[in-house]
Structures are given as structure tokens and as C-alpha cells.
Amino acid sequence: MLSVQHVSGGYSGKAVLKDITFGVEKGELFGILGPNGSGKTTLLKMLSGILPFQAGEILIDDKRLKEYSPKQLAQKVAVLSQHSSQSFSYTVKETVSLGRYAHQRGLFQTWSDEDEAVVQRVMQHIGVSTLQNKNIQELSGGEKQRVFLAQALAQEPEILLLDEPTNHLDLSYQKELFDLLKQWTTENHLTVISIFHDLNLAGLYCDRLLLLEKGVIKVNREPNEVLREETIRAVYRTNIHKFPHPKVAAPQMALLPERQKSAQLVVIQEGMLQQADELIFLKSPVPLRTMSSGVIGSGTGWYQAFVNRHVDKDYNCSDFRQDMADFLRKNGFEPSETVGMMTAVTLEDVEYQVFETDGFSLFAVVTAGVGNAVDASKSELHTFEIVPGTINTWVFVNGDLSEEAFIQSIMTATEAKVKALHDLQVVDEVTGTIATGTSTDSILVAATQTGMALDFAGTITPLGKMISKAVYQCTIKAIQKSQKRKKACSAII
Numbered sequence: 001m002l003s004v005q006h007v008s009g010g011y012s013g014k015a016v017l018k019d020i021t022f023g024v025e026k027g028e029l030f031g032i033l034g035p036n037g038s039g040k041t042t043l044l045k046m047l048s049g050i051l052p053f054q055a056g057e058i059l060i061d062d063k064r065l066k067e068y069s070p071k072q073l074a075q076k077v078a079v080l081s082q083h084s085s086q087s088f089s090y091t092v093k094e095t096v097s098l099g100r101y102a103h104q105r106g107l108f109q110t111w112s113d114e115d116e117a118v119v120q121r122v123m124q125h126i127g128v129s130t131l132q133n134k135n136i137q138e139l140s141g142g143e144k145q146r147v148f149l150a151q152a153l154a155q156e157p158e159i160l161l162l163d164e165p166t167n168h169l170d171l172s173y174q175k176e177l178f179d180l181l182k183q184w185t186t187e188n189h190l191t192v193i194s195i196f197h198d199l200n201l202a203g204l205y206c207d208r209l210l211l212l213e214k215g216v217i218k219v220n221r222e223p224n225e226v227l228r229e230e231t232i233r234a235v236y237r238t239n240i241h242k243f244p245h246p247k248v249a250a251p252q253m254a255l256l257p258e259r260q261k262s263a264q265l266v267v268i269q270e271g272m273l274q275q276a277d278e279l280i281f282l283k284s285p286v287p288l289r290t291m292s293s294g295v296i297g298s299g300t301g302w303y304q305a306f307v308n309r310h311v312d313k314d315y316n317c318s319d320f321r322q323d324m325a326d327f328l329r330k331n332g333f334e335p336s337e338t339v340g341m342m343t344a345v346t347l348e349d350v351e352y353q354v355f356e357t358d359g360f361s362l363f364a365v366v367t368a369g370v371g372n373a374v375d376a377s378k379s380e381l382h383t384f385e386i387v388p389g390t391i392n393t394w395v396f397v398n399g400d401l402s403e404e405a406f407i408q409s410i411m412t413a414t415e416a417k418v419k420a421l422h423d424l425q426v427v428d429e430v431t432g433t434i435a436t437g438t439s440t441d442s443i444l445v446a447a448t449q450t451g452m453a454l455d456f457a458g459t460i461t462p463l464g465k466m467i468s469k470a471v472y473q474c475t476i477k478a479i480q481k482s483q484k485r486k487k488a489c490s491a492i493i
């Protein structure tokens, strides 16, 4: 569709762009990235025919850009520039209608039924129909931006060039705009070439990205290849972390602020654990990086409050997440900042201890009952029935864990729990074999992310050794306490 071949050029004979070569296919959503002054707008101006280039060739549908008349070019290419503005007092509809210029025929450029239909359709699509009789000067920045987009689309171009189109748009219009453009590329085969400063938006919507650095192409590939930490760090000269979008397969980038020297060094310890009527909780003075399987706050995140809620053995609620959120609010916790778990175990039987070694420490908290113990190797013999978790394991680490260490911590803690059940000969009552856990156990690993860097947590690493010991010992003691209570209860009965 579009082919840029060895293009160089700029202003007053000075080459801003040097030997640029790339192609864009029909129906692609193609992003142009680069730091300030790297030449993005200059490139867009050359593609739109506004700025002549000194060397090379630009072809649209195999025809040289220079061979298109302005009207022919306007039927192929529409531009939404960064500073779209107009000083005349046109209405919205009149402004959008200007986009039809390239399609009007004859000496008097008469307005056809088709022109009217296109303008109405486009205004409808972009959501500006209700504004059509308003004066453009009366609109907000975001509304104006949408009107100019409607004008560009009314041109019915095959290629749409956008210079940072989300400049004036709030979050929901940014999403709406790119959802719409994506739809036009797939359904109407519109080719979209857009400049982005927002790497995440580009990563989310573009089929391909071209990254410019000082007027040359650094890389031109799929978003996942272009948005690499080392590439972005080098080109933008800033510290950045790449992570996957939580809901779709798209790369995202997070800025990493410099850590303040005065940042509070917090140590999670016994004194922070508190017990109330129906819950055990720990409130950290700072958010902790967590990985957990809580009813609320599961997955990875940053949380400041940790709650283990006691529920009755027969607890049965169809919307247990909502129920937990209500419970947390009632008890003064903000659900979005809390990891919340449930247990049917008597909370007095909680077992906790601080473990220390050179350079770091951890605090383990375990509630364990084995009423619904299961042997994982034979769990298919069980019917599916949700019974509140009976072994809830919390591991707070006063250290700086890698992602790998978080996952290994969960493995190591699980292995230690399994061994505790094995050594106590806890039996799965359905299969009659030694149990490996209970059917709804939960785990939390939370770290301060300050102090010693702990990259690994496999069983024989320093962190792994400490987790193994802590979880094993606390689980044994917690199970023994709960078994003792059970025995005492049955003796009374």
C-alpha cells in the first residue's frame, strides 16, 4: 500500500530523516514512536506530501507520491494533525463536510446525496451527530479532536495519518478512538499510521511499530519486539519495566521512578499481627508486593492489609467475593487494598513466628485445620465441593524479591506444607491415603521489596531454606493445636 524507500530530508537542506525505508500494508494499524525531536512529525509530513524530501521515494499503490495531484492525493490520504484548528466560525457539520472536498466533482462542486450520507454516517460513528449544529469554537478540546477525526474520515481515505491523536482526549475517548480505528482497519481495510507518545496505547493497538532515533530507524517490528526494556531504555534514556497486559496479549511498559533515599525501611514482624472477633489481620505501614490466592487481592499486586477471616464450616455464599468485600468494609478495610482469605479454623490456633538470618528475615503466619484433607494424587476421587480453606499460609519477607523468587517461594512453601502433613500422617478420609493439603488452601507471599535482593527461593537457597523451615514448623504446630482442640471437643461430647 505504502512504500518508503531510502528517504532523507528535513528543513533548509538539513537532513532530519536519514535513509528511511519501510512499508505499510493495507489495513495495518502502524505506530511511529520516538523521543522528542526524533523526526516523527517530519516523517508524517513527508508521507502526507506537505514536506518535500531530498532523496529517496515514497510510493502509494506503486505510484510515486509526487505524481499524485493534490485532489488525487486527498482521495487516498487524510491527515489529522497535532494542532488541528480552524479560525472560522463553522458548525460541526460544516467542518466535517469540508472533508468531502476531494470527492466533489464539476465546476460548482455540488453537494451530492452521497456526500450527505457519508458525512452523516461518519458523524454517527464518531459520536458527534448530536453536536452537528453547534459552532466548532464552542467545543472542548476533546470534542474538537473528534470533529476533526470525523472530517478526516469523511474524506474516505485509504490511508489515515494521525499525529498524536489522543492529545486532548480523556481516557475513555482514547480507548474509544483506537477501538474505532482498529475496527475501521479490520472491517473497512483503512490503513492507519499514527504517531504515539504513549507506548502502552501503541503496544495495545498497533500491528507494527517503527521506532525512530535521531532521524534513523532503530527498529520496525511487532510491538512485542519493539517494546523491549533494553531498546526503550536506550532510546528514551529512562528506566522502564516491561510487563504483559493483564487481560490481552499486549506488551506494556511501566516507568520506574528513582527510589527516594528517605524511603521508609519497614520490617514486618510479630507485633503487627492483630486478632479481632472474626479475623486475624496484619496492617503494613507501606504497601507490600504480593502474590496470593486470596478470595480478594489474588494474583500479583501491592497490598497493605492482610485479613484471614473466620467463617463457619457450613459457610455457603453464592457471591463469596462480594460477601468478603462487604465484610472487609464493615471491619474498616478497603477491599482494593486488602488480600482477604477465609478459614473455618478457630483463629486462636494460629501459629506464627519470625525467622531471621544474615541480611533478611521473614514472618510466617499459618492457620491450619485438616477437616477436608485431600491427597492431590487421588483428588479425582473427590466430588467438587467448596469448603472454606483450612490451611492458610502467609509468608512476609523483609527483602527484595525477584518475580522468580515469588513463584519459587510458593513452590517451596507448598512443599514444606505437604511434608508437614506427611510427617503428621494426616489422612485423606475419602481415599484413606496421606493427604497433601486441604481442598481450598490459600497462600500469600508478601515482600517489602527493600533491603537484600533475593533472586531465588528454591528449597536450598537462603530464602528457600528459611521458607521451608518457617512453613514446616508453623504448619506442624498449627495442625497439632487444631487437632488437640478437636479431640478436646469430642471428649466433651
Ligand SMILES: Nc1ncnc2c1ncn2[C@@H]1O[C@H](COP(=O)(O)OP(=O)(O)OP(=O)(O)O)[C@@H](O)[C@H]1O
Pocket (backbone or CB within 6 Å): 011, 016, 034, 035, 036, 037, 038, 039, 040, 041, 042, 043
Ligand atoms: N519547520 C521546521 N523548521 C526547521 N526545523 C524543524 C522544523 N520542524 C521540526 N524541525 C526540527 O526537526 C527535528 C525533528 O522534529 P519533529 O517535529 O519531526 O520531531 P518529533 O519526533 O515529531 O518530535 P516531538 O515528539 O517533539 O513532536 C527537530 O530537531 C526539530 O527542531
